[in-house]
Amino acid sequence: MVVDGIGASVKRKEDLRFLSGRGNYVDDMNRPGQTFAHFLRSDVPHGKLNKVDISAALKMPGVVAIFTGDDFTGVGGIPCGWQIHSKDGTPMVEPRHPVLAAGKVRHVGDPIAMVVAETKQQAKDAAEAIILDIETLPAVAGLTAALAAGAPLVHDEAAGNICFDWHIGDKAAVEAGFAKAHKIVRLDLVNNRLVPNAMEPRAAIGDYDVSSGEYTLYTTSQNPHVIRLLMGAFVLSIPEHKLRVVAPDVGGGFGSKIFHYAEEAALTWAAGKVKRPIKWTADRTEAFITDAHGRDHISTAELALDAEGHFLALKVNTQANMGAYLSTFAPSVPTYLSATLLAGVYKTPAIYAEVKAVFTNTVPVDAYRGAGRPEATFLLERIVDVAAREMNMDRVEIRKKNFIPKEAFPYQTPIALQYDSGDYMATFDGCLKAADYAGFEARRKASAAKGKLRGIGISTYVEACGIAPSAVAGALGARAGLYEVANIRVHPTGSVTVFTGAHSHGQGHETTFAQLVSEQLGVAHDMIDIVHGDTGKVPFGMGTYGSRSLSVGGSAMVKAMDKIIDKGKKIAAHLMEADVHDIEFKDGKFSVVGTDKAKTFGEIALTAYVPHNYPIEELEPGLEETAFYDPKNFTYPGGCHIAEVEIDPDTGTVSMISFTAVDDIGRVINPMIVEGQVQGGIAQGIGQALLEHAIYDESGQLLSGSMMDYTMPRADDIPNISVGMEVTLCTHNPLGSKGVGEVGAIGSPPAVINAVVDALRDYGVRHVDMPATPAKIWALIDAYHPKMAAE
């Protein structure tokens, strides 16, 4: 009998410690003899570092050591994990990213010196005594400024500030499509720059054991093994067996904690120098100017249609802000994680996209929840709405006319991806119904009677996640494999510990993964523990991002458990003197088919560890198996999101009235957790659409550099979110699951903006860039009715 297996809304195991204040986050940890680090950072966006004078600071109370860029000349730079080649075949420009600034500072927040002291306050006090001689250089913050002729260069080796100039798709086929078009719709759009703002600021402790020569880094990471690989192999040259990376409870990531950050390398390296643990915790202000930001694309899109509204060809030109240095996965975001998704759920036969990646004097930009796919989806779903309007077609009809039909799977898009499964009509119709799309006009009239402008917006999406088939990723530029690892240790009494390379920072893995084990091995939940986040315990792993934990990490567990069951069958066959082929494993019991002979899972486990009566000649004792699972393809969740908004024309305020989602994420293990993931992603999408914007001024200062100016979504900004599911199974992994972490953030922004534009239908508004702030909306209304301003 399996309790709480696949499909049950099991309450979370991890909640008890989080709810009682017993979580174990990095800042909750303290090491014996610990010191504290404070990073002195550049407050100029671009400058020549003439001198860093630490002599006075060294004499300040409590100071243990101070390190500057000069101390790090012997170690590697912070590496980039993905290499893109330009159209002409040349590799991207990959300037050195020093651990501490060397020669120049290139963004506000660039670390210049690390002060190590007995207390946090002493480290801060001493940092103020460091005398800097920085010669300010002209800076570029925005894409347009960086690409202008004669713009100041962020890196001398990157001419025109261009990192790479890449393309994908069949340009000739697209031109042919445009040549025969009935109509060509063009749209310029901006995907606004965001600050991830996981509620837990980044923190790390570097530790060095003099007796063993072993380094330990405790860090707020989504992928400790990746950090060990990047930092050990590329930056500090510490072999894996002497470097342990621990990511304990982590308070949200959303992508921003994937990347290897300079502070991690600096703390680890310096711990070896001062031979004491060094702790650092970012404050929020520091997070704003050091955590990798997200999005920041400018695009031009052109869609060619025939007279009936069929999409003939799509052409996209994008400029993507990389910031001052290449963060770990930055080059993949606007390219293989975005441009390859431009087919969306539509059978557009020809697509061509060009992407220019650009250096600027801003914080590095990298993957943020959705990473590239929200940008592609926003572009596509906006231009489809614009096309519908300009073709005088209904927004629903134009979409239905162009959907990839469910009979077409597996479906090869014209831009590299092969979708394995989906039913876009089902999620679409389901969402229209759930949102009462048909009844909208009555609601619009009711709002109008109160003087409010009501709008409804639809978006559909497909995303590629479950990252990634290693060979494919490698061919596209990834510098690592992207499989996942599971080690299943069955203990002598039949309890189970799972060691997974996936990392939970809110996803509830300790519960969901236990459900997989409970389902497959028939073991009760209180007999299962999930261990993650420690390279000293887990054999290997690539971590959690790209909605991969279940589809890749879970699949590895399934494979490892298959091996456990295979071995168990052999032991059971021996014990029950039957042929192994006659042993069946079901509901936690090994039985001989057609008899009432059976052994429990616990009995087999005990036999494996107490092998007195055991096939010792052909089978090793013990019951522990490891599996590496490398997916055969990406997974392709898809769905439909519908937003309903109401605008107050007097103030421009956009209120979210309702949000409805119907998603297809494949097989669902824990519906409660899945709904929570979708709701959270949608809240972030609403945040992007209406509230959030990282704004730099022309000189490179971050104007929205704290939560006083960067609008974080609050409870009263977000409506109730209705979540529905339609399931088509992933065809190539053993669970049939596709992934859910990012769908909310991918599908929701265009639904909201489509609703805003719909609400403004009487004001001549064709497009609104995100975020649709009150000031922006009022300006649009005011521009249409100039005399309103005077009233």
Next chain:
Amino acid sequence: MYDFTYAKPASLADAAKALGADAEAKALAGGMTFIPVLKQRLNKPSTVVDLSALGLNYIKLEGGKLMIGAMTPHGSVAASADVKKAIPALAELAGNIGDRQVRYRGTIGGSLANNDPSACYPSAVLALGATIKTNERSIATDDYFQGMFTTALNPGEIITEVQFPIPEKAAYAKFANPASRYAMVGVFVAKTAGGVRVAVTGAGQNGVFRHAAFEAALAKSFTPDALNGIATPVGDMNADIHGSAAYRAHLVGVMAKRAVAAAK
């Protein structure tokens, strides 16, 4: 934060002495602005003088006046039956300052002494024609506010009480900054025996101000429509990433109309 000496005097005289004796000493009321400022190391006081033990946390309704002790937190003002009875608009204003946690700590005296250009209280105090009592004197509200973060207070002078005359009717309408939720534009209108007063916070380049054109129009007819066609000079408005000067000028009109409509 830089370290400092902490003092918690038990009498107003001792507090005044502590503040008067040392130009670098600073008073601590609720600390909702001051402590974040200290955390950012933007201020380096020698001594922080905590005013919480001076008996200044009270609300009294006497002789046709509402008296609020300087150390009375926003939450107490919002919840007070006396305030709700005498000036409901003031209770409502206080109940929407900051958030629940801030309202338990932040005080009326602290808000007025700081005179943040986007704080709510200055608009109420100015529109209601309140009197600010200190350990030294009484200051008429029209003399008190002297531009953003600037007041008539002398160094070391401590606000002890704010006295509000009771208006015929009044209301406050606030358009909150989406990020900070401070007032991006807040308009307090009050109809009193002595006339109509309109005070605007958040919007102006130089802190809270009275809107003479609105006051004149409303004196003739205390209706939202009376404000039709009266512009607020854009040049006097603040502008930032959350809104242009033109937008703020427009919002001043919208909020003023809403306040007039809601006044009771």
Next chain:
Amino acid sequence: MPQISLTVNGKPASATVEARTLLVELLRDKLHLTGTHVGCDTSQCGACTVQVDGMSVKSCTMLAVQADGANVLTIEGLVNADGSLHPMQAMFREYHALQCGYCTPGMVMSAIDLVETHPEGLSEEQIRHGLEGNLCRCTGYHNIVKAIAAAWPLMHNKALPVAAE
């Protein structure tokens, strides 16, 4: 350095602190009560919310010396002696109102105050507005709102008069 004495989670505590020590630093660094978190430095996020003399306050915006003599309740003090959860904690678990858990202690402390100060009932709108001082980046608030509405009857021992849909 100032010497302070206070009651934390029902037990007497005393410490010698610098005047500049924040209440949250006292709790986390000196008293090792790390359930109270710090999520920002501008008093926006509410992760550090605790109760001081029955009122929910942001412990990152209060000096430790200001809490001298006060009665402080943190998330650690909510669990009953028998290990059972406070109704608010229980409903947060029941309604999946937490994901990464980082904002949770502050959110729970704030929510308890919200429910305690509204014996007349709470609408969904009031709950959402009442959470103005607490940020959550994971849940989209949907389930937090539900959990608080569900905790209200348990804390007031009667049905919630205003439907919190």
